[in-house]
Amino acid sequence: MSDSEIVFLGTGTSEGVPRVSCLTRQPVTCRVCPDAIQPGSPNRRRNTSLLIRYRSPEGDLKNVAIDVGKFFYHSAIEWFPKVGVTTLDGVILTHQHADAVGGLDDLRDWTNNVQKAIPLYLRQSEMDHVGKAFYWLVDTSLASPGGVSKLDFQIIDEKPFDVFGLTITPLPVDHGPRTMAFGYRFGDVVYVSDASGIPDATAELMNDAELMVMDALRPAHPHGSHFILEEALEQLRRFTPKRALLVDMTHDFDHVSTNVELAKLKESEGLDVQLAYDGQRIPVEL
Numbered sequence: 001m002s003d004s005e006i007v008f009l010g011t012g013t014s015e016g017v018p019r020v021s022c023l024t025r026q027p028v029t030c031r032v033c034p035d036a037i038q039p040g041s042p043n044r045r046r047n048t049s050l051l052i053r054y055r056s057p058e059g060d061l062k063n064v065a066i067d068v069g070k071f072f073y074h075s076a077i078e079w080f081p082k083v084g085v086t087t088l089d090g091v092i093l094t095h096q097h098a099d100a101v102g103g104l105d106d107l108r109d110w111t112n113n114v115q116k117a118i119p120l121y122l123r124q125s126e127m128d129h130v131g132k133a134f135y136w137l138v139d140t141s142l143a144s145p146g147g148v149s150k151l152d153f154q155i156i157d158e159k160p161f162d163v164f165g166l167t168i169t170p171l172p173v174d175h176g177p178r179t180m181a182f183g184y185r186f187g188d189v190v191y192v193s194d195a196s197g198i199p200d201a202t203a204e205l206m207n208d209a210e211l212m213v214m215d216a217l218r219p220a221h222p223h224g225s226h227f228i229l230e231e232a233l234e235q236l237r238r239f240t241p242k243r244a245l246l247v248d249m250t251h252d253f254d255h256v257s258t259n260v261e262l263a264k265l266k267e268s269e270g271l272d273v274q275l276a277y278d279g280q281r282i283p284v285e286l
């Protein structure tokens, strides 16, 4: 019996939910954001990020995150103590946007206080960006004394790579007209957090998933860099995973009422899809 699991550290888009301006506008017109600040609300959404927990070949429980965005610190203080995460053994990046890399500086807590370094898996294009945006993390001689995140940069490309015995397969996807992001497949889990299109060569790697996590920015109004709900559902119908969860959502989705509507798709067409929520834990076989 495996004790592997995934934990959603965040399920929201870049701005997060709630939007500050929804809370300050008078009169308040947003239905979701005022709910999102209530303790325990499933509408509270930090930047989309996933924690994978699994046993290495040596039997150690490993904690590997996909993306550490602007709100990573807030995700970590909320979920790491509840889940019992003590080490952060690796970080894998999907792409270079701030909601995926903004928390790299906060990794210093682990490398100052828990462990020597954190392997960071990223493409060369992302490495070039990190070198500009976080120059002190790449050339640590430029850092002020005090201890910055010690990152062990591991450059990846489209080939599968190994992280403590787990094979991670990159899934190159379009993320707007000029950007390519990586989704990832590990075991029978497919994770695509930022996508506006899936090339045929990538699609071949996405069949027969037990669980598919898919970008669904908002209910309507096509965006250009992200799938909206109907586009995400089209992709799920294309791949027919056993179960699907949606991420990268704006405040336009109310968690409970949207999931009631989505549950009807299971009845009508056998499509098991729900919005994910921050802190959601799902056992997986890895």
Ligand SMILES: [Zn+2]
Binding pocket: 018, 019, 022, 030, 031, 032, 033, 034, 251
């Ligand atoms: Zn709002």
Ligand SMILES: [Zn+2]
Binding pocket: 095, 097, 175, 194
């Ligand atoms: Zn992005």
